[in-house]
Amino acid sequence: MNASTSTTGTTGTTGMSGATIDTLRFATAGSVDDGKSTLVGRLLHDSKSILTDQLEAVAHASRNRGQDTPDLALLTDGLRAEREQGITIDVAYRYFATPKRRFILADTPGHVQYTRNMVTGASTAELAIVLIDARNGVVEQTRRHAAVAALLRVPHVVLAVNKMDLVGYEEKDFQRIVEDFAGHAAELGLPGFTPIPVSALVGDNVVERSARMDWYRGPSLLDFLENVPVGTQKVDAPARFPVQYVIRHGELRSYAGQLVSGSLRVGDRVTVHPSGASSEITGIDLLGTESEVAFAPQSIAVRLADQRDISRGDMLTTGVEVPALTQEVRAAVCHLADRPLRVGDRVLVRHTTRTVKAIVKDLGGASELRANDLGRIGLRTAEPLALDDYAVSRRTGAFIVIDPADGATLTAGMVEL
Amino acid sequence: MSAAQGFSLSHLDALESEAVHIFREVAGEFERPVILFSGGKDSIVMLHLALKAFAPAPIPFSLLHVDTGHNFPEVLEYRDRTVELYGLRLHMASVQDYIDRGVLRERPDGTRNPLQTLPLTEKIQHEKFDAVFGGGRRDEEKARAKERVFSLRDEFSQWDPRRQRPELWNLYNGRHAPGEHVRVFPLSNWTELDVWQYIARERIELPDIYFAHYREVFNHGGMWLTAGGWGGPKSGESVEKRQVRYRTVGDMSCTGAVDSDADGIEKVIAEIAASRLTERGATRADDKMSEAAMEDRKREGYF
16 A cells, blocks of 8 residues: 555655665674575575676686686675675675565575674565575575564565575475474564575575475565565554654744654644653644654654653553653663673663663673573663564664763664663 | 544655754754855755754844855855845855965865865864754765764864764764764755755755756866856866756756756656665766765764
């Protein structure tokens, strides 16, 4: 469905402006040499998303390295150090489109020391592709990638069993890996996954369905990416509206922000957190157009019936399911920084538009967390935060821990109420 | 819409909402933000989004133009008209000044794009700008594909791609020490086609040189450059009149025109959708210098 046409005035342009096309954000993860870069290259190449000058640049760079065939990994390994070392260091974002959908791909490195990059890519992804080498089956890094996808609650996981050409396209190899992965997935709390047998090198089941695996009845990878339902916000979810900025113009006060869940209507009663004050919405501005209603994830500005002391960091909500207002935060975490996080550390916690001081009270029994560790945290904050469980909202249930000394981002947190 | 199940935004609405969110984050977290405004299409779209983000109030930012001295007159005219129309404050950093004072030296190839970094950095330091919006997009170039939305720079404006902060969800971390600043890229997730579709949808006016017109050009290193006071053509390069348009707008000495009969926005969109060349590949000499030309310029503080 496309409700945006009626609510945001996106009518009037031609079909070429693509008003009804939506976007899938997805992330890839695989161990070293699973063929991830080849898969990404194949996806981009076969969907005709690589342009002539990019291919020429890759071919030229490959020749400089003494390679006869273009190394498609050079498309995403954009940094000098990555090209020199032949590894992917940092998340690379790629953009491509098919007639059905527009895609934002976060291509994340598979090395174990770079788990933080997968966490970064997965945080905004609605789908994660976990890549496995059919010859090796489920390995430690596969488990780790599945754990990150489960922890970050990526809604869809594709298990791409690659290099099927090297195991003779045998169904039994595929089935064995799928069953093995399913066991781990259940253990990790991954609600489900879609297994697809592929050969990135040859192109089987990447864009076109392969005739070499007639036992496989499911979609090709691209077919699945094009059709998986995503991006849909539940209209009847409780509204969560973190205030980013107060727009003042003459007598006018309006509260600007991005609606992160649910919907708001003129006439709705809203509660302001953390003060607990309540008011009524008298107007909604959709970037210059007055509207009766707004939906997540629109950026809007709302006006209220009475002048309240509301500023950046406050949150407006509707409905009976209010967020938990608390100074005791419990969460699952992934530690991202090279410096360890220790019990007793004084930190900053950034949650929606609010930043507060906090002390690390416990680390789930551990004395410290090191880079790429997954764990648990207990924090006491200087001021209350309006929290939802991360399982309910990936936006109002997420926070980052910041080092007050130099501003570094230390840890990613997923609230457990 | 069919009541109570779901709602999803079109891709342009989603990109617009994300960019507006980024502008408002900066307004809420920084003291002295500035928008890099060249009069090119990406900076024009940035300004349009900023105006929408804070309407009906004026935008809480000023503009900064890094002037190479090799500008297209149509673009300068557009810039000045826009500043006047919205009552904006325009800061200038002039490459020509630095050359006249002997601080920077003209390069043998006449290209001034790499010379912009020092005037930009010194202007940022002098004006104490703490957030600098750039129109860079990740789809433009492979080093830009690794760029954060909020990208921390030290007092020399340097970018260290190996020490970037992880950027999760939409929790942008803008903390910085005095003297440091943050480059902010609200169009990170836009493609060239998105930019043009948005320009069409919002009916945004652009400088004329983005549309097909007849102009005197000469072939230099495989690109059509405009003849002019900046130094071209060299002896042996002959000037001819061709129907062209500009796909990007930068320094005249290194920005090439493309052969085109796209004289209106829908034709431009059709042309880009069918193009087999990236916009920088088709039009920028400065990126062709080496495999890592953009990364090297960015490390030194380029936008």
